[in-house]
Amino acid sequence: MFAIPRTLMGILAGCLILAACGGAASTEDLQGVVIDPPQPKPEFTLTDTSGNPYDFVAETEGKLTLLYFGYLNCPDICPVHLAQIAETFDRIPDVARDAEVVFVSVDPERDSPDEIRAFLDNFDERFVGLTGTLEELEAAQVAAGVPTAVFVGEGDDYTVNHAAQVIAFAPDGLSHSVYPFGVRQTQWNNDLQVLAELGS
Amino acid sequence: MRSLLWLVWLAALTATACGGGSGGGIDVSDVRVAEPTGPNAALYFTATSDVEDRLIGAETAVASSAQIHQTVVGDDGTMGMRPVDSLDVAPGERLVLEPGGLHLMLIDAERVEVGDDVEVTLIWESTGRQTVMAEVVSPGETMGHTDG
Numbered sequence: 001m002f003a004i005p006r007t008l009m010g011i012l013a014g015c016l017i018l019a020a021c022g023g024a025a026s027t028e029d030l031q032g033v034v035i036d037p038p039q040p041k042p043e044f045t046l047t048d049t050s051g052n053p054y055d056f057v058a059e060t061e062g063k064l065t066l067l068y069f070g071y072l073n074c075p076d077i078c079p080v081h082l083a084q085i086a087e088t089f090d091r092i093p094d095v096a097r098d099a100e101v102v103f104v105s106v107d108p109e110r111d112s113p114d115e116i117r118a119f120l121d122n123f124d125e126r127f128v129g130l131t132g133t134l135e136e137l138e139a140a141q142v143a144a145g146v147p148t149a150v151f152v153g154e155g156d157d158y159t160v161n162h163a164a165q166v167i168a169f170a171p172d173g174l175s176h177s178v179y180p181f182g183v184r185q186t187q188w189n190n191d192l193q194v195l196a197e198l199g200s
Numbered sequence: 201m202r203s204l205l206w207l208v209w210l211a212a213l214t215a216t217a218c219g220g221g222s223g224g225g226i227d228v229s230d231v232r233v234a235e236p237t238g239p240n241a242a243l244y245f246t247a248t249s250d251v252e253d254r255l256i257g258a259e260t261a262v263a264s265s266a267q268i269h270q271t272v273v274g275d276d277g278t279m280g281m282r283p284v285d286s287l288d289v290a291p292g293e294r295l296v297l298e299p300g301g302l303h304l305m306l307i308d309a310e311r312v313e314v315g316d317d318v319e320v321t322l323i324w325e326s327t328g329r330q331t332v333m334a335e336v337v338s339p340g341e342t343m344g345h346t347d348g
Contacts, residue, residue, distance in 0.1 A: 072237075072238035072239065073238055073239055074281075075234065075236075075238065075240040075241050075305055075306075076242045076269070076271050076300065076303050076305075077271060077279055077299070077300065078238075079234055079237045079238070079242075079339035080234075080299050080300075080339050080340060080342060080343060082339070083237075083338050083339035083340030084340040084343075086340070087338070119237055119238050122235075122237040123237070147276040147277055149278070150274075150278065152280060159280055159281045160280065161274050161279065161280030162278055162279065162280070163278055163279075164277070164278065164279035165277075181279060181300050182300055182343075184343070185340065185343075
């Protein structure tokens with residue numbers, strides 16, 4: 001007599017568990033370059049565009065965080081990354097609301113805090129801009145595990161060879177993936193939503 | 201005769217609208233410049249040619265100068281830029297300037313905005329000067345992404 005209702009209840013319970021687990025984000029869903037094992041956040045403190053100290057680990061705690069090292073005279077790579085992220089955020093405002101994008105200028109000679117602020121405002125006024133001394137910036141790059149920037153050429157026209165990947169940290173505080181240059185907008189759109197769910 | 205003239209006029213109008221340009225057998229298309237976000241801006245295009253020639257420079261009123269640059273990947277994974285003297289075109293080949301590769305770097309670019317059209321003169325070694333129109337697009341759009 002109770003066999004059928006029990007079976008039904010069992011099926012229902014199974015469906016509920018599947019529904020609960022099926023929506024969980026997994027690093028397997030990421031389309032960027034997956035970091036295995038995930039890496040902790042680099043510890044560094046630099047100066048934001050208002051002149052205040054910015055402790056990277058403390059300021060980004062619990063947030064989906066994107067970290068990128070670049071410079072303002074870079075017309076080809078840096079703006080593309082930042083524009084893609086900004087445009088993706090426009091499409092997923094719920095994710096963007098709790099996310100932090102941190103752009104570190106590795107060219108303190110040319111990039112003043114005001115210029116960094118104006119540069120970032122082209123994309124999204126919420127993006128954080130950081131600067132520091134050459135030594136501080138080099139230490140931050142080493143901590144983040146990226147090659148340190150190299151200055152090529154002389155005079156005002158020098159260029160800067162710098163790490164081209166964006167490092168993504170999920171709300172769990174770990175870097176699960178990086179995004180080299182050439183990432184498509186669809187990948188950003190997918191991965192930022194997946195990352196936002198990891199450890200949140 | 202009148203219909204023929206109409207066709208010629210329509211063809212000319214279409215060529216102008218497409219923003220490309222043809223200079224002595226060199227066809228330049230998909231000309232776009234990233235909206236400047238810093239002192240410089242990058243300009244991209246694709247060129248095909250019926251003749252062998254060489255791009256040796258470029259000029260535009262919206263920048264103090266235009267340099268041919270190539271983005272290169274270093275042994276350590278860093279990316280940087282280096283100037284390039286010239287770019288060759290030849291029949292049957294496509295010269296593609298795109299993000300992460302070749303571009304014209306517009307130095308001290310004016311604050312042109314998305315949707316603006318910018319006149320650019322390409323200077324070819326044999327063909328001479330070729331004026332094309334570049335559309336200003338968001339830096340994110342320069343990749344030519346399509347994701348609906």
